[in-house]
Amino acid sequence: MNLSTRHWKVGSYVAAVLAAAWLWFWILKLGLRMGEWAAITVLMWIPGLLSILFRGVFKEGFGDVGWRVGKVRFWLWA
Secondary structure (H helix, E strand, C coil): CCHHHHHHHHHHHHHHHHHHHHHHHHHHHHCCCCCHHHHHHHHHHHHHHHHHHHHHHCCCCCCCCCCCCCCHHHHHHC
16 A cells, blocks of 8 residues: 555545534534433544544555453463
């Protein structure tokens, strides 16, 4: 992947996160009533969910994000 393609993807992701967050704030300002903890939880999930969506759309996969099971001894410690 060349550098301009990577910049375009990163820029699109950042723009999508900002747009989704502002949309969520706008929905709350229009009068959607929910607990503060729920509103903040949705806001916190926006970047992660969009990241998964972008990786699926651009067919990048998840091999390079470090999602591995790891050694059993670390799971026992956890």
